[in-house]
Amino acid sequence: MKIKDIAKLAGVSPATVSRVMNNNGYVKADKRKAVEAVIKEVGYQPNEIAKSLKNQKSKIIGVIVPKISTETASRIVDGITQVTKTRNYQLLIANTNQQIEEEINSLKFLSNKLVDGIIMSATEVTDQHIEVARRLTVPLVIIGQKMEGFTCVLYNNYNAVTDLFNYIVDSGHQEIAFIGVDQRDIEVGQIRKQAYLDGLERHQLPYNPDLVAIEDFSIESGYKAMTRILEKRLPTAVMAVTDHLAIGAIQAIRDCGYRIPEDVSVTGIGDIKLAQYLSPPLTTVHYNFKTSGQIAAEQLFNQMDQEEKYVAEDIYIDYDLVIRNSLKKR
Amino acid sequence: MKIKDIAKLAGVSPATVSRVMNNNGYVKADKRKAVEAVIKEVGYQPNEIAKSLKNQKSKIIGVIVPKISTETASRIVDGITQVTKTRNYQLLIANTNQQIEEEINSLKFLSNKLVDGIIMSATEVTDQHIEVARRLTVPLVIIGQKMEGFTCVLYNNYNAVTDLFNYIVDSGHQEIAFIGVDQRDIEVGQIRKQAYLDGLERHQLPYNPDLVAIEDFSIESGYKAMTRILEKRLPTAVMAVTDHLAIGAIQAIRDCGYRIPEDVSVTGIGDIKLAQYLSPPLTTVHYNFKTSGQIAAEQLFNQMDQEEKYVAEDIYIDYDLVIRNSLKKR
DNA sequence: TTGTATGCGTTATCAT
DNA sequence: ATGATAACGCATACAA
Numbered sequence: 001m002k003i004k005d006i007a008k009l010a011g012v013s014p015a016t017v018s019r020v021m022n023n024n025g026y027v028k029a030d031k032r033k034a035v036e037a038v039i040k041e042v043g044y045q046p047n048e049i050a051k052s053l054k055n056q057k058s059k060i061i062g063v064i065v066p067k068i069s070t071e072t073a074s075r076i077v078d079g080i081t082q083v084t085k086t087r088n089y090q091l092l093i094a095n096t097n098q099q100i101e102e103e104i105n106s107l108k109f110l111s112n113k114l115v116d117g118i119i120m121s122a123t124e125v126t127d128q129h130i131e132v133a134r135r136l137t138v139p140l141v142i143i144g145q146k147m148e149g150f151t152c153v154l155y156n157n158y159n160a161v162t163d164l165f166n167y168i169v170d171s172g173h174q175e176i177a178f179i180g181v182d183q184r185d186i187e188v189g190q191i192r193k194q195a196y197l198d199g200l201e202r203h204q205l206p207y208n209p210d211l212v213a214i215e216d217f218s219i220e221s222g223y224k225a226m227t228r229i230l231e232k233r234l235p236t237a238v239m240a241v242t243d244h245l246a247i248g249a250i251q252a253i254r255d256c257g258y259r260i261p262e263d264v265s266v267t268g269i270g271d272i273k274l275a276q277y278l279s280p281p282l283t284t285v286h287y288n289f290k291t292s293g294q295i296a297a298e299q300l301f302n303q304m305d306q307e308e309k310y311v312a313e314d315i316y317i318d319y320d321l322v323i324r325n326s327l328k329k330r
Numbered sequence: 331m332k333i334k335d336i337a338k339l340a341g342v343s344p345a346t347v348s349r350v351m352n353n354n355g356y357v358k359a360d361k362r363k364a365v366e367a368v369i370k371e372v373g374y375q376p377n378e379i380a381k382s383l384k385n386q387k388s389k390i391i392g393v394i395v396p397k398i399s400t401e402t403a404s405r406i407v408d409g410i411t412q413v414t415k416t417r418n419y420q421l422l423i424a425n426t427n428q429q430i431e432e433e434i435n436s437l438k439f440l441s442n443k444l445v446d447g448i449i450m451s452a453t454e455v456t457d458q459h460i461e462v463a464r465r466l467t468v469p470l471v472i473i474g475q476k477m478e479g480f481t482c483v484l485y486n487n488y489n490a491v492t493d494l495f496n497y498i499v500d501s502g503h504q505e506i507a508f509i510g511v512d513q514r515d516i517e518v519g520q521i522r523k524q525a526y527l528d529g530l531e532r533h534q535l536p537y538n539p540d541l542v543a544i545e546d547f548s549i550e551s552g553y554k555a556m557t558r559i560l561e562k563r564l565p566t567a568v569m570a571v572t573d574h575l576a577i578g579a580i581q582a583i584r585d586c587g588y589r590i591p592e593d594v595s596v597t598g599i600g601d602i603k604l605a606q607y608l609s610p611p612l613t614t615v616h617y618n619f620k621t622s623g624q625i626a627a628e629q630l631f632n633q634m635d636q637e638e639k640y641v642a643e644d645i646y647i648d649y650d651l652v653i654r655n656s657l658k659k660r
Numbered sequence: 661t662t663g664t665a666t667g668c669g670t671t672a673t674c675a676t
Numbered sequence: 677a678t679g680a681t682a683a684c685g686c687a688t689a690c691a692a
Binding site for chain 4: 344386
């Protein structure tokens with residue numbers, strides 16, 4: 001059923017039907033009523049693709065995430081939908097499974113006039129990313145990583161880890177282990193580690209490579225990393241760069257017969273929903289991922305709305321230290 | 331940059347460019363090379379919307395979920411992407427926030443030739459759902475609920491709860507509380523409860539309304555429900571219809587000064603990723619949500635591929651009883 | 661106030 | 677083997 005058919009049934013021209021559908025232009029009350037009657041009668045719904053082609057916009061926002069089945073990603077997406085729905089925009093999700101190549105491809109593909117703007121939650125930013133991003137014909141907002149020349153929504157990782165580190169030291173810990181991720185992830189792998197190293201130095205604590213382990217993002221990685229550390233030395237506290245890593249570490253510590261937090265304290269970062277329901281509840285840093293999605297979407301719409309060149313800006317999301325019982329004062 | 335421009339730059343007709351892009355029709359090697367050179371040169375990417383209009387298909391699958399920021403939903407979506415990517419299909423996500431109306435709207439909207447097929451993860455199926463679904467011009471697959479006339483991917487809730495109930499009774503429990511959800515959710519609210527009731531009868535256990543509480547899906551709801559039950563009576567075991575409800579219940583039980591599982595045993599359903607990392611690790615039923623997403627997508631493609639009327643079928647997803655330490659033998 | 665006709669960017673049909 | 681052109685369904689400029 002297309003606009004022509006409706007026109008015929010209502011005894012008017014296609015243009016009139018279009019005017020009724022979009023509520024613009026002049027159309028007499030009786031014709032309008034006739035058209036509306038037919039529309040309701042046959043349950044006519046316009047072809048969105050044809051509209052997109054004609055209007056040169058799809059009312060779709062592309063979202064690129066490294067892995068949708070992750071609490072972080074799904075909360076970001078939730079935040080994005082929160083604001084896109086007020087604008088009647090739809091979300092096209094590209095799940096890249098942490099494959100850099102997939103990410104680049106999605107970036108290219110989505111921009112082919114399929115979407116009006118793109119939000120990308122990134123873990124790693126390569127030169128290739130930047131190159132493709134520069135060629136984009138639609139606005140792009142990045143979440144989670146810094147990318148020169150684009151609006152980025154960032155978590156204040158350095159300050160967060162610093163605050164957390166200070167709190168751990170203030171609680172009387174001197175042997176603080178660190179479980180991190182690959183340095184290619186600038187924000188999580190590099191900055192969080194740097195804050196740890198700077199923390200050691202600031203408190204005149206020695207750097208001990210035996211207390212540092214680098215792994216992937218999974219719970220299992222946390223387990224492996226902690227196991228490696230325990231083979232060499234027993235720290236009094238462990239700082240993991242994500243809650244999942246912390247959970248794996250806790251498991252490993254228990255499997256070695258130690259108690260938490262009596263023997264070893266553990267902290268995470270992220271404050272996943274279940275962090276407070278673990279036992280002991282996890283001391284961590286709360287990031288409001290949903291908010292970051294909302295802000296990214298708002299920024300994107302800002303760029304889409306204004307014709308002139310926008311000014312890229314970095315926006316830092318607030319964080320909160322969440323003190324629970326997985327860390328014990330000594 | 332459109333096909334016409336490429337044609338001009340390469341000194342050929344638009345038709346030839348199209349042939350090169352799609353690798354069909356005849357085109358001499360030298361012309362092909364010329365066209366390819368220009369395409370690479372200017373980084374040409376075809377307009378997907380125009381292609382969709384012309385081809386009468388968008389290569390987009392619509393996915394309707396009640397709440398994306400939920401482990402269940404995101405794992406289902408993950409499964410769907412797993413198979414859509416092999417077909418070069420994109421995913422359009424409609425996050426309905428558990429609003430029935432939003433669900434209906436999405437169903438209507440997505441079908442307007444915007445998507446080639448729809449997968450809907452449902453919590454409640456109303457007459458309105460069915461009516462709109464029947465008018466759909468694209469195939470539809472339902473996950474999680476039964477809907478007459480459509481292919482449904484279902485969790486075998488009755489059997490799962492029955493197995494779990496039997497296990498609880500076999501472990502020596504007689505006072506078994508039940509925390510459920512609203513009956514409008516047929517599968518989770520109704521069938522799981524019916525299996526509980528039938529379990530009582532089969533084992534000649536009395537039905538005690540004081541031991542049954544109905545709430546929403548959240549952890550907080552589990553807490554509230556359990557608190558209400560504890561005000562009246564102390565069961566030896568609690569069966570919650572989701573892991574989140576179980577987690578809330580555990581919290582409530584502990585806040586009343588009881589130990590788990592020594593004083594009260596608790597079970598969940600779903601086996602969220604963290605279930606095994608709780609203390610005590612949660613006894614639950616494992617559902618492979620990712621698999622259900624994959625199967626739904628495969629079913630959808632089956633329907634999209636064949637021209638003739640397909641036969642709606644119900645597909646049940648396997649489950650596994652996962653015995654952990656939140657339930658104690660008496 | 662309404663209708664006719666054109667074009668959005670692509671593909672496919674039909675000539676050549 | 678290649679090119680001109682119509683058509684996909686809609687919105688809009690222009691004519692009436």
